[in-house]
Amino acid sequence: MPSAAPPTSTGTTLGIMVVVVAALYFGQDILMPVALAVLLSFALAPIVIRLRRWGLGKIPSVILVVLLMFMVMLGFGTLVASQLVDLAQNLPNYEQNIRAKIQSVRGATEGGGGGVLDQATQMLKDLSKELDQATAPAAPGAVQSAGEAGRVDVLRPIPVEVHEPRPSPWNEIQTYLGPLVGPIGTAGMVLVFVIFMLLEREGLRDRLIRLVGANDLHRTTEAMDEAGARVSRYLLMQLIINIAYGIPVALGLWLIGVPNPILWGVLATVLRFIPYVGPVISSLFPIILSFAVSPGWTDPLLTIGLFMVLELFSNNVLEPWLYGSSTGLSPVAIIAAAVFWITLWGPIGVLLATPLTVCMVVIGRHVPQLQFLHVMFGNDPVLPTETRFYQRLLARDPEEAAELAEQAFPDKPLPHVYDHVVIPALHLAETDRQRDALDDEVQASIAEGVDSVIEAMDDYEDPKPEPEEDGEADPEDIAAAAAAVPAEAEPSRGRVLSVAGRNELDRASAALLAHLLERQGIKSETLPCQAISLRNLSKLDTSDVRLVCVSYLNAGSVQHARRTVRRLRGKLDRRIPIVVGLWSSEDDGPLPDDAPTLIGADRLETTVSGAAAWIGGMAGRHANIPE
Template identity: 40%
Template sequence: MAADMRGAKEEPVEPEVAKQNLQDQRVDASGWRETHWQDTSDSEQRLTSQELQYGPTSRTPIMNSLVSMAVITAALYFGRDLLVPLAFAILISFVLDPLVTWLKRVGVPRAAAVTLVVAATLGLIAATGFFAATQLRQIGNNLPTYETNITKKLRDFGRDLRKPGILDQYSRVFGKVEKEIGAVQAAPGPRVAPPTQVELVTVGKPMARLMGWVETFVPTIASAGIVIVFVFLILLDRGDLRDRLLRLMGGNLHRATDALSEIGERVSKYLTMQLVVNATYGVPMTIGLLVIGVPGALVWGLLAALLRFVPYAGPLISAVFPLTLAFAIDPGWNMVLWTLALILVLELISNNIIEPWLYGSSTGLSTLSLILAALFWTALWGPMGLILSTPITVTLLVAGRYLPALNFLEVLLGSSRALDEPTRLHQRLLAGDTEDAVELALEHAEKTSPEDFYTQVGLGTLQLATNAHGTVATAEHRHRVVSGMEQVLEELREQYPPEPGLPVKVACIGGRWAVDALAAEMAAHVLTLKGYGSRVVQVGNVSAEHFAQLDLDGIDVVCLCYFSPSPTTHARFFVRRLKRRWPHTQIILAAWNHLPDPKEPSPVKQIGADALVTSLDELMLQAGTLLDHADPYVPAPLPENEKERLRALQSSGLLQEGMRSRLDTYARHAADAFDCTIAQVSLVDDQWQLVHGYAGSDGPLTGLAPEQAAPRDQALCSHVVALGQTLVVPDVQRDARFAGNQLLRERGIRFYAGAPLRDSDGMILGTLCLLDTQPRSLTSRDILLLESMAAELMALVKRSQAAVEQPPPDMDLAPGAA
């Protein structure tokens, strides 16, 4: 097994290489040293230092968690009389708070705004109830006229059931057999008359009936009153309640604030989408019932829309009423069938088209978690729990995402995969499930590309296997990973064959272990698919005899693949041998686990290689450069509305000299918000990128001063103007579109993110952009923030231009001034 992982049998090599081999055996790929017992006959007696340090998993935390969950569940059940109205009030507050905020924004005091919104809501509910009651009373008055139809249909239905059919003969036979068995088992004896049933009927007094009604309706009215009080108080002092929740959550204030914000956004979006979905169901239902001729169509459409707030059971209940009424009023069956067809069509359209389109990922919950949550909360709180199940579960999901103690909730409830793609593939290989591993690989390659699979999944899987080597992975695990990945690569090569007839110019060699050889096969396949003819050269050891047998004739570039984080010694010896025998060959060192340290010099010169790469994207760029096939940097094309855009830029006021200092202030705020080396407000004219707002440190980019401008064909901001959308480049040197930009290389720019500056007519005048000397990334929330800051900047500039005749004494262009 070990031979499979480490390649062919080792032969004597130079002392420094042998010393490095011994160190590599004791240090895993992540750099952590592991202490093992000496070899024993029983593999189960081998213990790692981690097992010695931590010992067996303690059962105390598990028991504490189970006891805590039991206590919380009991508290939710026994406290439902108070918790259900409170939860329902919070849910209603999410719906009404935007109206209160809007009224407050237009100048209405918060107390008055809350009172007005609550009163209007109660009035709307009362009016709806009065309308529904009036319609139902009219329908009830007409019910006696439908008695004949109901009686006739029931009699016809019973007569049809009594008609002789296919099963009558079987029923008659079984009846006779049953009678014979009963006669045999019956014992003779005196007949005993059955006892006479006596029923006592008491006539209730009016006061008793009144008390019965009170006992029935008072709890409901009391609960409704509690909900109204809670809603009023929550809307009245929302800020104080939020502060108290933040205090109770404790820990990181930033994470707690983000958690509350996301909870509010997700629940509000869910309720809004639920309202839209219900309306798109209720309105067609009303129109359809009117066309069919079912009485009370407005009531049934309204009832259908309201009951859809109750998951699963609501649509079924709402369908009973129009079907029953159609059954009663129509002598035939046409109205019933048309009504049933209408309901089925609307359910199919709503469930399969409208809901997936509108909901999208608004909740982030998996289907299974939604069903289990509905069952759980219904068991605890009854029908109200069913209504509240989805919002409460969304809250728990977001809390699990931001609070470390509740992270398990995100895994249990979330719709995202519990394991990322490399981990999933690694697990399938560890389990020996090669068929599923091949299916995962082909599925990912079909959705994106085989190159993307190798970049995002393949190398990541091998990195996981390397990190586990020598620690938790056994010989069988290592063998399964290697053999399984070989089958995955073979299947991918068959499904995506290279272009025939490519001259082989690149040789990919695995440095030491079998995982290095697998990475070499991935690199060769990717390079071949990109048009660079490549092949894999198998190397068992680095002895002189083996080097004499290598076939590198016609090879211009050699790619050495290593997963060791520090392959310096072995790679230096390998490169020296290669250079000595093939002096004109250029060598790329692919160190997949290498983490560059800005304080340390690059190991390229120390090793003697021509280039160092850590990803397949970098490998393709470097291979193309060394083979003189690299695509040159292509400037951004001109937009179709270039003339109108230039006129809008001249009239925008952004080019005025007095505006520069104010734009510098805004750029400084952007640099502080994103903790970036440089932020600037760039304007793109016909030939230049003009930097009219700048904030940066006196670092390696001193040449990028505000008074200097870059040629438009070399500026990344021109690509934002051409694309018409935000552009984020995590690493310029790894992006094939911009790696050949000489200006970016000279200024040491590695990261770029630019959001377009649009005027009121939609013309893109420039960008609010971020630059850094180190690679970095932005989250989706960061990108939205950058775009909102760009829009806010243009709004402030527009107001400044409107007041140019009487400018204010000091216009603050800081974010949030609006």
């Protein structure tokens, strides 16, 4: 069995990336047709596979699909050419409308002594003429003559025209057909590559697996399938969206009266393959033409409104419905990819930007050394919600932290949000505190941020109750625990003390529990850890206390909790129950079996929701007992 390859260093990875980018730039004449062929192969392969499943052989299926593609492209080119010829023939007829609109704009800016535009233009002309006269040197051999008052007039040199001989027919052919040789050659190379890629699809796949992933077939197969599925889905959905956009464009322009609506509909369909810039370019031409065609301003405004409505409908309805997250790219990644590939390969790079970047993101997802590509360009959340929540608390931005908490579980009750967002975030803070990364001031700031979040979540609407989840208190357990506590220990009136165990972060977790109890109608008070210290415990007012809960974020605080419970027992009435909350995280292992006995509390809870449910159930059990 071959040994695992040693990890690649960052410098080696950057060096490989530089070499790859240089190869893409200098080898674009070869690599660009190959990339176009691969893209077309992704689009045509499903059709070839479908024809083969219907009983048509491999070679006939490929030939038929390529012929259909060629006929579609030929028909598209013929349609566009005919529409362009018709448009060019009719353009001189629109000159009068253009002049009328220019005159109307000038008339709108006219003041008392001529239009503002005319005055500004004439002033610029006068200044330019004065500058030319002041700085123009006398030409060699120019004749000077004396004018009035001793002024010397410089005679301008006589213009001389140079006529080149008429080019030969061969030179004219090269002039007109030369620019077409490159695109035609590239199209031919792409066609040849597409045919052979479709014919040798399985063989090329096996060779690629043998080249890059023979030692890890599972990961290689998963990466290839994911890349193929994403690119194929992107192309199919983009084609459907573009057609659904181009047809209304053509119909709308035809109803408005803009010439050649079919041309603009086809152009809108094709240019929408270019991210962001394509729709803008496709709308400029018909809008400008509507200004030239219409003698008034109604048709241009209708044309602008048509494109605005279609863009809003496409971006907010069609694309989220059909397109979704098929590419797995973030919007910033799409823009960055378009800039990168157009810099390397020009206009063709814009068409290839999204599919090629999709492949890069998939590679980054499955290759550890290139994981930064998936992090930078993918649309998956790179930070868990609790990490983002904690980061916002560190940045002293509790408003955004509250928004993150509300958006994390919109269909879950508030106790679930506290258990799965706020408490894990406080665990991250506790971890930083234990390694001395947070001083007292920052801890206090985080606790104040949690207080602000609690205030913002006060109007949080819980959804309808659902079956109890793991970690939440069982109703039978609540009833049994409540029955074990004497009824006289639970007066119908009183308050629950939610006390911090050791620091300000524990106080923030205690405030979460107090808030959940307040939402159940139970009067609660949050106290810092100093309130139950040896020095201050004697000053604590316990006259109307019905229950005390001590909160710890550090699940290893069993011994500290034992001492705290013993201290509270000496202060409180023996009938007042004491609950200890060791709010555990995913990284914490299970508590020792003897932890409840060792601590000596009446109840040991590991989740805020479970503690709130147990206390609330017990309070409800004793609330209706007559005094």
